[in-house]
Amino acid sequence: MDVIRAKHAGVCYGVERALDMANAAMLDDEDTYTLGPLIHNPKVVEELDANGVHVAASPDDVQEGIVIIRSHGVEPDVLATLRERGLTVIDATCPHVAKAQRSAAQLRDMGGTVVVVGRADHPEVLGLCGHAGERAVVVANADELPDELVEPVGVVVQTTQSTEKLESVVEAIRARGIEPTVKNTICFATRQRQESAARLAGEVDAIVIVGGKNSSNTTHLYEICKAHCPKSHFVEGADELQASWFEGCKTVGVTAGASTPADQIQEVVECLEAM
Template structure:
């Protein structure tokens, strides 16, 4: 069985940067925390904890030391709370997310409604809403658009969302006779991984998608692969693989979310090559 790795897969610049910043912080200060999981990869977060980087659920859980802001960013008031407590803050917000936050603030200052496309419970979206202000409206898809939209209307999007979802929301708003100000804040790495996964899924008999089940970008990768290849499988660890999945397969593809380190991808590729 031939195993083919996607051209673009695995850790992106923003995640790698956040990991590097956390490791440096840990080396400088024993009392190091992240506010929420640094990235959406349970295996990596556990490894960081074993090295001494503690995961705090809230600002109230941190009394001293260094706080590393997760790659997804936080709301402005959370950043202020940390500073008010006199904590040392290292901002590991992904630069693409930071750009999206600035875009949300610009739309807020223009007045009207700011549509934030993404999952309301996702930390990045919460951060975007914090920058977008009181008139922010979160929609996971076009069906969640509210009936009344106060003009002007601006649109910003979670960096790991799909361009198809953004385009659908934009067209739905235009259909109401409103021309929105659109900030396409989907990051380039996300688009690369999505396009690469779709291309590979068209060419193989089955495909394995690696990443945290709590990872938005990996979930989107899986959905894209599933639309192109029925035998698509979403795993976090190599030991989740069932060899029976690949019965009769000549080629198997492998892709991974932007929070998946290369060693996790290699472990899956190496195992599949033994089947």
């Protein structure tokens, strides 16, 4: 069975930067926490915890020491609260997410509705809403747009969403006779991984998507692959692979989300090659 890796897969710059910051913080003698999981990869979060970088569910859980802001960012008031309490804050917000936050604030200042395209429960989206203000509305797709949109309307998007979802929301707004101001804040690394995964999924008999089940960008990769290849399998690690999935397959593709380190991808590749 021939195992083919996607041209673009695995950790992006923003995740690598956040991990480097966390690893540097380990060298300090102070207690170190991340506000929520640093990245959406359970295996990596477990490794960080074992090395002294623990997850705090909220600012109230940290009394002293170092707090690392997760790669997904936070609401402005959360950041202000941490600093007011005298905690050492390391901001590991992905630069692309920080750009999306600035875009949300610019749209807020226009005075109308800010439509945030993304998952309402995702930490990045919560942070975007914090910058977008009280008139922000979150939609996962065009069907969730509210009946009334106060003009002017601005649109910003979670950095790990697909271009297709953004475009469908924008077209639905235009269909109402409203021309929105659109900030396409989908990051380049996300687009690269999505396009690369789609190409590979259309060329192989089966494909494995590696990453955290709680990862939005990896979930989107799985959805894209599933649309091109019925035998698409989403796993967090090599231990989840089942030989029966690949019966009769001559080629198997492997791709991974932006929060999946190279060693986790390699373990999956080696396991597949051994089948």
